[in-house]
Amino acid sequence: MNDLRIERLTKSYGPGAPVLQGLDLTVPGGALAAVLGPSGCGKTTLLRIVAGFLRADTGTVTVGGRTLVGPGVQLPPERRRVGIVPQEGALFPHLSVARNVAFGLTGLDRAERRRRTEEMLELVGLAGYGDRMPHELSGGQQQRIALARALAPRPELVLLDEPFNALDSALRAGVRADVRTALRATGATAVLVTHDQQEALSSADVVAVVREGRVAQCATPQDLYRLPADPWIAGFVGDAVLLPGTVGNGGATATTPLGPVTLAAPPGGRRTGTVVIRPEQLRLADTDTADAVRGTVTDVCFYGHDAMVSVAVDGMDAPVDVRVAGPLPIGPGEETGVRVTGEATLHA
Template sequence: MNSVAIDGADARRTAGVTFAASLRFEDIRHGYHGRETIRGVSLTAKAGEVLCLLGPSGSGKTTLLRIAAGIEVQSSGRLLMNDREVAGPSGFIPPEKRGIGLMFQDFALFPHMNVLDNVRFGLTALPPKEAVSGAMAALERVGLAHYADKYPHALSGGEQQRVALARALAPRPGVLLMDEPFSGLDSRLKDTIRADTLAILRETRATAVVVTHDAEEAMRMADRIALLRDGRLVQVGTSDDLYRRPKDLFTAAFFSEINEFSGVVRDGCVETPLGTTSAPGMKDGQSVSVAVRLSGVGLREEGGAIPARILSRRFLGVVELLELAVPGTERPVRSRIRADILPQGLRDVTVTVNPQDIFVFEKQAETP
């Protein structure tokens, strides 16, 4: 039997394999009180992949998850598992018959039940002995078999999260839905618990759809990321796709801090306070937005192309965050550089910009 160490002393059984299913949203629409909250979303979670639904509050990601779970019903469109319609014009399969596991943001453990009974709760269709055996196996996978008789209040937040994961995986669902599963954890624990969870998902080969508002978390976990805004799908792809090839200004700003400038294309280029950059595919006279990542704004004592004056400087450990006065703009330009590159007390510097950290987008009207 293979085992993996968790929290130093605990060992867990290698997780059993699930029968992973694909999950497809086809032109899903949904609304509350006359306001459309999901606007024609089409998206597929492939069998065995981890798909993150990413976006700010109100973007529709949790509503999509609730539609997948059967807690909400879309106003139009279809939901399919392995190409079988589970919600749509042809009918509605209730949540308990979909083969979908759901892990809530607050873990939703029953306080009056011990850990074993919490995990066994989803195995009521099995004979009692088989249900206990399945629940114990699930607890072993997450390294908590020795806590079977304890109650949720006696566990840490990280341990409660792992119990919730064991309960969701115990029935071996075709798709596991996770709603902000790490948001309630201490920041010191989050990285470890997230890595443990991802390892278990990989072992079970489960299809997982994870809701998060944290771009870094999505990049750490997902095979693919679906970025949502105002109920619309903005861009879908790998973390590399969305970070290196953002489709629009919203995507660029969601994945990294940026300086934003407005400009007009002239002879295939646009002038900004940080210099001239090419604008491929843009027409002359077109109004554009230019995004420059903070990490792409380099500073030197001398030798850079643009003079600047340091207005403020914040030490953040590995890096420093600076605000700069730069000719051509009244707004401070921000830069994020490695700490201690510049001498303390320095005021006048020069700026260089990494071309890979500059993006030019067509200026768009605000989303209604």
């Protein structure tokens, strides 16, 4: 399998301007990994080094055991067997769809090029579009053609550089699903660079959160969301409620302003810390419910499929957010009870 292994990768753009600071990342063969992080964390620099467009200062990059970057090794981009899907498709405007897809199919006879092109167009759901020009396609269709062009030469690795940014939200989810299906059909290892948390969690097999030039945590989407390594990661990959907590009950629970909270992992000798839970783990309840704390609603944000209700409670400097599905039972200024469900994580 074409595992991607990146070890101790560093890159600076001048004295005092480090971008990558010993980054390590492993992507299993055939998996789609999302590299997620804020602007300036090094995501695009990482992608350009793997593609061969930028030279690393130190470190190694291998795909399927083949060294692309390392001491004394710097393979040119055309020898790396890496496909790239850039932002906004970047199709050649003067070439037809079929000629765009076939662009990288060098060394094949005409019949084989045509067969491979038709195979790729069918894979991305655009069979019969070969004679069209790029300007005749929608944004989502252009992105699928860009993927077909990247997959046509059978690359060992596919790099996707925030490819859905230019699409509206209604179209983005459908194109994302089509791209994921096509990647799985070919078995290609892929890396998706994005700053969109929802995109990373819903699309990838593993998610690597990059912070200040290093991978702060790499895990499956479920584990990353449920067991974040620290409060910053918890807040970056989704909405989080941070509570001061004191460990009790032999380390099984933490006492918080919202009452006792079950811990998902042993506290490791820690007696106090920050308890992280998700807004959907909180429930509104009657004020006289036994396991609920009393609070006052300060704000309600309605999103259609659900709403976020902010509740001020004693012991908290800021209101806590409660995600509520269905009809809103309460409004600003009203009193309510809040109780906690599920498990939480404790951090220093």
